[in-house]
Amino acid sequence: MAKKKFLKSKRNKQRFTVKGKRTGFKKSAGLDGVQPVFGARRDAFASEYKHLLQEQDRFKRRMYFAAFFAKQLQKIGVDAILVGGAAVELYTHGQFETADMDFAVTDAQKGAELLKELGFERKDSVWLNTGLDIIVDVSGEGYSGDVGRVRLVNVRNYELKVAGVEDLLVNRLYSAKFWKSNPQRDLEEATALLSIFAGSINDVYLDTLAKKNDIEDFVKIVKERALK
Amino acid sequence: MTVNIEQFVGGRIRFAILNALAGSGKPVTAYSIAIRYGLDPAATYRYLAEFAKVGIVESVRKAQKQTAYRLSEGVGKAAVNFLQYLKQEQRIDFDEWMRPKAVSDRAAKCLKARLSAGEVAELAKGEALGVEEAERLLEKRKSGELEALIEAGRIGFHRTFKQASRKRSLRYAMIE
Numbered sequence: 001m002a003k004k005k006f007l008k009s010k011r012n013k014q015r016f017t018v019k020g021k022r023t024g025f026k027k028s029a030g031l032d033g034v035q036p037v038f039g040a041r042r043d044a045f046a047s048e049y050k051h052l053l054q055e056q057d058r059f060k061r062r063m064y065f066a067a068f069f070a071k072q073l074q075k076i077g078v079d080a081i082l083v084g085g086a087a088v089e090l091y092t093h094g095q096f097e098t099a100d101m102d103f104a105v106t107d108a109q110k111g112a113e114l115l116k117e118l119g120f121e122r123k124d125s126v127w128l129n130t131g132l133d134i135i136v137d138v139s140g141e142g143y144s145g146d147v148g149r150v151r152l153v154n155v156r157n158y159e160l161k162v163a164g165v166e167d168l169l170v171n172r173l174y175s176a177k178f179w180k181s182n183p184q185r186d187l188e189e190a191t192a193l194l195s196i197f198a199g200s201i202n203d204v205y206l207d208t209l210a211k212k213n214d215i216e217d218f219v220k221i222v223k224e225r226a227l228k
Numbered sequence: 229m230t231v232n233i234e235q236f237v238g239g240r241i242r243f244a245i246l247n248a249l250a251g252s253g254k255p256v257t258a259y260s261i262a263i264r265y266g267l268d269p270a271a272t273y274r275y276l277a278e279f280a281k282v283g284i285v286e287s288v289r290k291a292q293k294q295t296a297y298r299l300s301e302g303v304g305k306a307a308v309n310f311l312q313y314l315k316q317e318q319r320i321d322f323d324e325w326m327r328p329k330a331v332s333d334r335a336a337k338c339l340k341a342r343l344s345a346g347e348v349a350e351l352a353k354g355e356a357l358g359v360e361e362a363e364r365l366l367e368k369r370k371s372g373e374l375e376a377l378i379e380a381g382r383i384g385f386h387r388t389f390k391q392a393s394r395k396r397s398l399r400y401a402m403i404e
Contacts, residue, residue, distance in 0.1 A: 060326075063322065067322075092334060092338050093325070093326070093331050093334050093335065095334070095335060095338035096338070099381075151319070151320055152319045152320070153319075153320045153321075153322055153325070154319065154320070154321045154322055155322040156322070162320075184343055184348055187343060188338075188341045188342055188343055189341075191340075191341035192334075192337055192338040192341035195337040195340065195341060196334055196337050196338075203305060204305055204306055225341070226341070228340075
């Protein structure tokens with residue numbers, strides 16, 4: 001009912017219709033770079049897009065989108081887990097911002113198709129929506145962590161799966177020790193995660209992973225810093 | 229079917245005791261566990277003695293002849309982790325997560341996690357990667373990471389530029 005009312009208003013009719021056909025968004029509607037390529041899911045996204053545009057807080061906007069995207073993927077039988085920097089960003093409430101949102105999905109092809117339908121443009125190997133200021137990277141290589149430790153985050157009416165804290169911690173510390181691309185940030189993120197989730201981290205699992213990845217020394221350092 | 233995880237260890241009190249020990253970094257007395265978690269002190273003591281018998285906890289003699297308990301290294305910690313894993317409330321409510329109090333608590337922890345200038349300098353002293361090692365590691369990198377960074381920079385630049393030009397035109401309008 002609310003959706004009908006919304007689409008009936010003169011401004012929105014102009015936005016979502018071309019020659020009487022409901023097609024999604026027009027570029028001229030002031031939404032930078034958004035292409036009207038929505039398919040069957042366009043109505044759902046039209047309403048969601050409105051909410052997303054209204055959200056001024058970049059962190060919230062990204063998380064709302066992530067949850068919505070995961071839900072849409074689930075509808076087409078694809079499982080998605082938010083991983084990497086965006087997962088750390090969520091757990092630390094945007095204290096450690098990241099450029100893109102990485103999703104580990106069970107079918108990368110379907111993920112890419114959905115992003116296209118949702119108005120994203122492919123730029124090299126990532127998907128970009130300048131209007132929302134969101135960059136998405138979908139990987140079909142599978143989730144490398146323990147699925148049993150994935151945390152579920154209820155965002156609005158959606159459910160977002162986020163990589164387990166222990167797996168993220170190990171990932172950061174491995175990066176700090178071996179990649180060395182930004183060890184300062186990696187160590188800070190790992191310390192923050194450990195200190196936020198001190199009560200619910202599985203030590204045995206963490207220690208096993210640390211041993212397997214040869215980062216026991218770094219885990220020790222971070223534990224000392226977090227519990228200081 | 230709902231499984232009551234607490235039954236794995238014989239009930240709520242035993243589970244609470246193990247959780248209390250898992251959450252404490254140092255040995256704690258039966259009395260302090262009972263007070264803190266609102267348990268019956270006699271039952272708490274009895275269950276701790278039971279756990280000690282089967283090797284899940286270890287007793288430590290403290291000053292003033294008090295006995296404190298901690299989880300044993302192997303069996304105890306493994307048992308608790310297993311139970312926590314089954315019991316863990318993996319679900320996070322985003323609105324709760326975003327409550328100002330919770331946000332400020334986490335922000336404080338993140339601030340504390342920042343490295344000091346001295347620690348950063350210490351890190352910078354680390355040896356640089358050799359070419360072979362770098363290549364080996366780069367093979368594992370995802371192709372999208374760099375592109376994402378470049379795009380984010382581009383968007384950020386565009387936004388800043390737009391803001392700056394808006395401010396400038398506003399200033400000119402005021403002068404005129």
